[in-house]
Amino acid sequence: MTNIVTNVISSTYIFLRQTPRVMKTNICWLLVGALLLVSGCAGEPGDLIACAKVAWKGLRKVADERTERFQGKVQEDTARCRGSEKAVAVRANPWTDWQNYWATGDGGTKGPESFWRFKHLNPNGRGIDGALLDIEYQRIELLKFNLFDNGGTYKDYVLGRKGIDGGALKVWSEMRLPKSDPQFQAVGGDGTQLCQGELIRFRTVSGICNDLRNPLMGSSGQLFARNVPFEVTFPDLGKNDLAQNRHGDRLGLLKPDPQVISRKLFTRGQTAPDKCRDGHGMPGYSADAECDYKNAPFFNVLAAFWIQFMTHDWFSHLEEGHNSAEMTSVGCAAQMISGVEKPLAPDEIAKLGCRPADKIDKSFIAEDSEPPTFSHKGKTHLTRSYKTTRNTVTAWWDASQLYGYNETSRRRVKRDPKNPAKLLLVPASQRAGNGERLGYLPLFESSDPMNPQWAGQEATAFPDNWTIGMSFYHNVFAREHNLFVDEFRKRAAAKPDEDSGLRNPARPDAVIRNKEVSADELFEAARLVVSAEIAKIHTIEWTPQLLYDEPLYLGLNSNWHGLFRGHPLVEAAMEKVVVNKFGKSTDAKKAGQWYSVFATGPGIFGLGNKVYKDDAIFAKYDPKKTDIWSLKNPDHVNGGINHFGSPFNFPEEFVTVYRLHPLVPDLVEYREWDKDPNVIRNKIPVVETFRGRATEAMRQQGLANWALSMGRQRVGLLTLQNHPRFLQNLELPRLGTATGKIDVAALDIIRDRERGVPRFNEFRRQYGLKQLRSFDDFVDQRLVKDSPERKEQERLVKILREIYGKHKCDASKVITAAQKNNDGTPINDCLGHPNGSTVDNIEDVDTVVGWLAEFPRPHGFAISETQFQVFILNASRRLYSDRFFTSSFRPEFYTHLGVEWVINNGPDGEMKEKQRSNGRDVEVSPLKRVLLRTIPELKPELDQVVNAFDPWARDRGEYYSLEWKARKGAEPDAAFKRGKP
Numbered sequence: 001m002t003n004i005v006t007n008v009i010s011s012t013y014i015f016l017r018q019t020p021r022v023m024k025t026n027i028c029w030l031l032v033g034a035l036l037l038v039s040g041c042a043g044e045p046g047d048l049i050a051c052a053k054v055a056w057k058g059l060r061k062v063a064d065e066r067t068e069r070f071q072g073k074v075q076e077d078t079a080r081c082r083g084s085e086k087a088v089a090v091r092a093n094p095w096t097d098w099q100n101y102w103a104t105g106d107g108g109t110k111g112p113e114s115f116w117r118f119k120h121l122n123p124n125g126r127g128i129d130g131a132l133l134d135i136e137y138q139r140i141e142l143l144k145f146n147l148f149d150n151g152g153t154y155k156d157y158v159l160g161r162k163g164i165d166g167g168a169l170k171v172w173s174e175m176r177l178p179k180s181d182p183q184f185q186a187v188g189g190d191g192t193q194l195c196q197g198e199l200i201r202f203r204t205v206s207g208i209c210n211d212l213r214n215p216l217m218g219s220s221g222q223l224f225a226r227n228v229p230f231e232v233t234f235p236d237l238g239k240n241d242l243a244q245n246r247h248g249d250r251l252g253l254l255k256p257d258p259q260v261i262s263r264k265l266f267t268r269g270q271t272a273p274d275k276c277r278d279g280h281g282m283p284g285y286s287a288d289a290e291c292d293y294k295n296a297p298f299f300n301v302l303a304a305f306w307i308q309f310m311t312h313d314w315f316s317h318l319e320e321g322h323n324s325a326e327m328t329s330v331g332c333a334a335q336m337i338s339g340v341e342k343p344l345a346p347d348e349i350a351k352l353g354c355r356p357a358d359k360i361d362k363s364f365i366a367e368d369s370e371p372p373t374f375s376h377k378g379k380t381h382l383t384r385s386y387k388t389t390r391n392t393v394t395a396w397w398d399a400s401q402l403y404g405y406n407e408t409s410r411r412r413v414k415r416d417p418k419n420p421a422k423l424l425l426v427p428a429s430q431r432a433g434n435g436e437r438l439g440y441l442p443l444f445e446s447s448d449p450m451n452p453q454w455a456g457q458e459a460t461a462f463p464d465n466w467t468i469g470m471s472f473y474h475n476v477f478a479r480e481h482n483l484f485v486d487e488f489r490k491r492a493a494a495k496p497d498e499d500s501g502l503r504n505p506a507r508p509d510a511v512i513r514n515k516e517v518s519a520d521e522l523f524e525a526a527r528l529v530v531s532a533e534i535a536k537i538h539t540i541e542w543t544p545q546l547l548y549d550e551p552l553y554l555g556l557n558s559n560w561h562g563l564f565r566g567h568p569l570v571e572a573a574m575e576k577v578v579v580n581k582f583g584k585s586t587d588a589k590k591a592g593q594w595y596s597v598f599a600t601g602p603g604i605f606g607l608g609n610k611v612y613k614d615d616a617i618f619a620k621y622d623p624k625k626t627d628i629w630s631l632k633n634p635d636h637v638n639g640g641i642n643h644f645g646s647p648f649n650f651p652e653e654f655v656t657v658y659r660l661h662p663l664v665p666d667l668v669e670y671r672e673w674d675k676d677p678n679v680i681r682n683k684i685p686v687v688e689t690f691r692g693r694a695t696e697a698m699r700q701q702g703l704a705n706w707a708l709s710m711g712r713q714r715v716g717l718l719t720l721q722n723h724p725r726f727l728q729n730l731e732l733p734r735l736g737t738a739t740g741k742i743d744v745a746a747l748d749i750i751r752d753r754e755r756g757v758p759r760f761n762e763f764r765r766q767y768g769l770k771q772l773r774s775f776d777d778f779v780d781q782r783l784v785k786d787s788p789e790r791k792e793q794e795r796l797v798k799i800l801r802e803i804y805g806k807h808k809c810d811a812s813k814v815i816t817a818a819q820k821n822n823d824g825t826p827i828n829d830c831l832g833h834p835n836g837s838t839v840d841n842i843e844d845v846d847t848v849v850g851w852l853a854e855f856p857r858p859h860g861f862a863i864s865e866t867q868f869q870v871f872i873l874n875a876s877r878r879l880y881s882d883r884f885f886t887s888s889f890r891p892e893f894y895t896h897l898g899v900e901w902v903i904n905n906g907p908d909g910e911m912k913e914k915q916r917s918n919g920r921d922v923e924v925s926p927l928k929r930v931l932l933r934t935i936p937e938l939k940p941e942l943d944q945v946v947n948a949f950d951p952w953a954r955d956r957g958e959y960y961s962l963e964w965k966a967r968k969g970a971e972p973d974a975a976f977k978r979g980k981p
């Protein structure tokens with residue numbers, strides 16, 4: 001019942017969003033009546049009146065102009081209806097309002113229940129639905145205002161082509177394969193290009209032919225896109241009045257000094273430096289070592305390495321572990337004293353601990369000539385950013401870090417000569433544990449194509465920045481690949497003549513029976529399965545734990561499963577609307593924004609993977625109807641994707657918000673599964689597992705012990721003064737510099753400057769978030785005055801001010817075209833302060849520094865709301881654009897077993913968790929299932945775990961608790977003795 005109500009309300013929202021004004025008003029009246037009737041005895045009367053007013057006004061319209069967009073801030077009545085006075089009280093601050101609504105935090109944020117328990121009308125329902133609605137508005141407007149392709153298609157996006165709106169375009173000549181590509185002829189050469197045959201069967205190594213009609217899209221070496229207008233990139237070049245007005249002459253590659261920023265704002269403070277020794281711990285890996293770090297109680301170290309593992313799949317700027325041949329200095333030269341830049345004296349350098357002699361290799365730049373321009377409606381537009389860079393790996397979520405992204409990396413992937421459908425895994429220990437017999441990845445051999453610094457590591461496609469975390473996931477998913485192959489062959493042996501599901505597009509009508517599936521076919525099907533499992537783990541397990549609250553749990557699950565899971569008729573109807581009505585529209589509005597809204601219904605995964613002759617909306621679940629999806633029809637194979645008018649690749653801004661180095665602790669609290677797991681036996685420095693030493697450590701201690709250790713330990717909080725010490729002092733001899741070291745934290749700043757990422761305040765405005773007016777806005781106003789937490793934030797704000805400085809403002813200087821002041825006037829250099837007053841240089845704050853300094857965050861957010869905004873857009877897009885996650889999620893590609901494996905999280909059917917989580921029954925989560933298969937000796941430990949990224953020994957409590965409290969049986973665990981950070 002509750003679910004049906006959920007669906008009714010969700011459909012009402014969706015319906016309202018596309019209903020003409022008159023009808024909408026009538027529906028709103030109905031809602032007002034229902035609301036007052038049903039919620040009559042719950043909550044404050046003032047809240048209900050506010051709700052009635054909100055319902056009367058109807059839903060806000062999607063902005064026509066960039067400057068009118070929703071900024072996560074709602075009207076006073078809306079805030080009151082969804083969160084009562086506490087939500088109203090903080091409306092003036094720049095942070096999104098939804099985080100203050102009812103039930104968006106832990107149990108303490110829940111409001112009173114109404115007597116009907118009609119959950120969408122009681123305070124908690126209003127809070128959660130309101131939050132989801134705010135986030136959906138953001139997604140629609142992000143899709144509408146934040147897509148900027150660097151590859152030459154932007155002019156068409158603005159002007160449209162042959163009567164089709166730019167936002168509804170689906171094919172681009174820029175996405176044709178060039179003559180130099182070995183597959184040029186195969187896709188049609190100079191004529192119309194269309195991928196077919198072998199090229200469409202599986203994920204290709206270079207990533208071509210995911211989209212049949214845009215073969216080049218997402219393949220290795222394509223340009224990074226942007227999420228901000230090109231004119232806003234590279235602010236330090238001062239290319240236009242707005243950039244000059246915003247920053248004056250205050251910016252440069254080394255201005256403010258990146259190493260000084262790193263040492264003052266990023267260094268982890270230590271209570272016992274002798275026990276940390278810059279992340280090297282104590283001799284013999286003694287458990288007495290101590291490297292303090294601020295940690296997040298609801299997220300574990302496995303989660304930190306998971307996201308590094310993901311980024312290696314999605315993007316890289318480096319080629320074979322190198323940047324360009326040219327070297328450059330990286331600061332430790334000057335600091336601001338009372339607003340004036342002064343050279344650092346030797347004693348100041350010693351005190352800071354930075355290194356003036358450090359140098360790094362410069363970033364590759366693809367194109368830096370003056371960008372061509374075009375005019376539209378009296379405005380001149382750039383066709384690309386001032387400089388462009390390449391994504392050297394495939395942009396697809398295709399597990400390219402495991403399987404390869406070009407010919408060189410593919411040669412590093414070793415297949416089992418005895419059974420080439422499998423990856424080569426070798427025995428590496430005599431340890432106990434059933435998982436051990438599954439083996440470990442083999443090491444690189446001297447004949448493998450590789451950078452000398454990777455010698456001694458496990459052989460894999462993406463071997464850079466290897467530590468125990470990378471070794472862990474590469475071994476786990478290699479085992480998973482092989483388990484899929486084994487299961488397939490086992491079933492094939494039992495039923496050799498059964499249809500495998502696979503088809504060859506060259507002979508689409510010929511059934512491929514189980515016994516006929518070749519090693520190559522099975523290898524590639526296993527890759528598809530592993531990639532889809534990874535995408536699923538990321539979407540419904542990692543991210544809901546990263547953003548640990550109810551609205552995000554619902555939102556992310558709807559991205560994957562849809563809102564209507566368990567209600568197939570509604571789901572089928574919604575899918576028809578999405579794929580047939582909006583997906584095929586030539587109107588940008590329908591193709592884009594409504595598509596996004598409606599896709600929330602059936603979910604993005606699997607969109608368009610069924611086709612019915614008569615288009616009848618309930619056909620999908622009518623056994624009399626026949627699914628006519630055909631491998632012969634490119635419109636079926638490709639039919640579920642949507643690029644929203646702009647070819648898919650990650651934007652440079654996405655890389656910025658994934659610079660998550662503070663997640664990594666300096667020391668891993670090492671435990672052993674077959675002794676007492678509550679005992680921390682050693683503290684092993686992560687840096688002692690750098691490169692080949694990771695492989696040694698993996699083989700010595702084994703996957704199960706590392707899983708247990710990283711599964712129980714808390715991750716580092718993404719905040720200021722919390723970067724790992726070892727990353728500030730990382731040895732990189734390949735650079736051949738005087739120091740032989742780099743400061744990765746300083747590099748995070750320099751790389752963004754080299755690649756022209758706008759600075760934090762403009763970044764927020766461009767993404768549809770409110771700007772900050774001074775550094776003080778970073779302080780969380782919800783904290784009690786003089787509380788230690790607030791004082792700490794104020795202390796850090798002082799350092800920000802010291803580093804970035806202040807200036808006398810000039811109100812005649814307009815600084816942005818992204819937004820306007822509330823009264824409609826342009827935003828100027830004074831940011832609302834009187835003309836001529838001294839204001840903070842808040843506009844200059846580097847984006848990474850800014851999001852780390854965001855102390856006010858939604859409940860359970862391990863990241864900031866600015867990072868989240870970037871994810872809302874790009875996390876959805878990488879599902880929407882990939883046919884293997886939409887219309888080609890079919891047995892013809894995955895095999896029948898593969899489809900079942902992805903849907904059920906493995907070969908043994910759907911499994912339910914014994915314990916409830918946050919008030920609901922849940923499935924056994926996908927990574928937990930993978931770990932149970934690949935490291936079965938962990939079963940007793942994993943039996944207690946609901947989400948593999950929540951510290952394994954933590955008591956999850958009732959409703960999104962963030963408490964650091966031991967679960968039953970783990971009370972003696974030393975990690976809990978130290979209490980809260």
Ligand code: HEM
Nearest residue numbers: 304307308311315316317465467658659660661664744751
């Ligand atoms: C302990 C392990 C890690 C090491 C040793 C490491 C090392 C490095 C180094 C040396 C770079 C600089 C490359 C360059 O621009 O020259 C880098 C970049 C980066 N790292 Fe890490 N990192 C680690 C963990 C992580 C984690 C946990 C994340 C989380 C997502 C992460 C995300 C990134 C990103 C996004 C970049 C930029 C990549 C690019 O420019 O294409 N790293 N890392």
